Amino acid sequence: MAAATRAAQRPVSAQVVGDAFVQQYYSIQHQSPGLVYRFYQDISKLGRPEGDGTMSITTTMQAINEKILSLNYGDYRTEIKSVDAQESYNGGVQVLVTGFLAGMDNNTRHFTQTFFLAPQEKGFFVLNDIFRYVEDIENHNGSQSTANEVEAPLTPDQENKDNAQSAEPTPALPKEPRFRCPLCMCPLVEEMSTKCGHIFCKACISTAIAAQGKCPTCRMKVSQRDTIRIYLPATE
Incomplete structure (x- = not known):
């Protein structure tokens, strides 16, 4: 019994945590994309490339859910090529994933994605998540904006007016299976x-x-x- 107790308390390697997380994450992303937000917390930051190559940052579980649903991951099959994990700050785990997404037309897009899994009372949650298609990296590096291309910031009155016009009811979070x-x-x-x-x-x-x-x-x-x-x- 004592040996069993010591075995249960034995720390798990970062690679085992990373492998288990990746298997869960991408399976749920394909089968139930409306539940992926549950891997995150309100303080989490999710990075996704926009059409112009810039990286947008989304935070809060509600906004992350809306962002993930807008990307239609459920329409793609994910194939994982590699999973690398390291122990990181304060008991966290850094995970690097490479793979590709295959669409219904069999077109594939290779991607790289990094996660920082922060410890919590029960397991881990995704604190940081950055995703980018590999074929877009060179285009992104070659499309740095010049100072003349930066738009002037909106005044408070203009920003409030734009926000009022674009505000839409927030959809309810999906029920969990x-x-x-x-x-x-x-x-x-x-x-x-x-x-x-x-x-x-x-x-x-x-x-x-x-x-x-x-x-x-x-x-x-x-x-x-x-x-x-x-x-x-x-x-x-």
């Missing part, structure tokens, strides 16, 4: 991820490992020490 354990087919309870990235109830995967020492989904050899407690955005 329930994710189910592939073993018991019930809503996940104390969800755990294996080192191969598959997710089960804690009791279910513990029983499966004790019985066969393999992941029930991909049959990779795993032990109890190869599992990590995770917190999906749509589970309690």
Whole structure:
């Protein structure tokens, strides 16, 4: 029992955290893009390139949700090429992802995305997120604006007038679905991820490992020490 307790308290490597996060994040981004905002907090910053190559910054969960939905990620299939993770400041984890998005017409666009996962009471949340298409990097670097191209700032009266004209009702956040354990087919309870990235109830995967020492989904050899407690955005 003492050995089991020490194993449970053993710190998990940054790479294991990064792999588990990436598997969850892109799966939900494709299947339920309306839930991706749950990985963030109101202090989070999300960076996405605009049509002119500049990087826009979005903050607050409501605004991040609206931004993500506007990009229609659900219409694309994400293929991950590499995931690299490092331990970072104050227990956080820096994650670098490369991959590509494939559309319905089979056109692909390669991307790179970096996350800073900040620790919280239960797991981590995305504090910083920067995404850019690889083929746009050279265009972005070659399109620096000159001082003469910078527009004059709006006066307070002009800004208030523009904001009043463009204000629209804020859509309600989508309801959350329930994710189910592939073993018991019930809503996940104390969800755990294996080192191969598959997710089960804690009791279910513990029983499966004790019985066969393999992941029930991909049959990779795993032990109890190869599992990590995770917190999906749509589970309690």
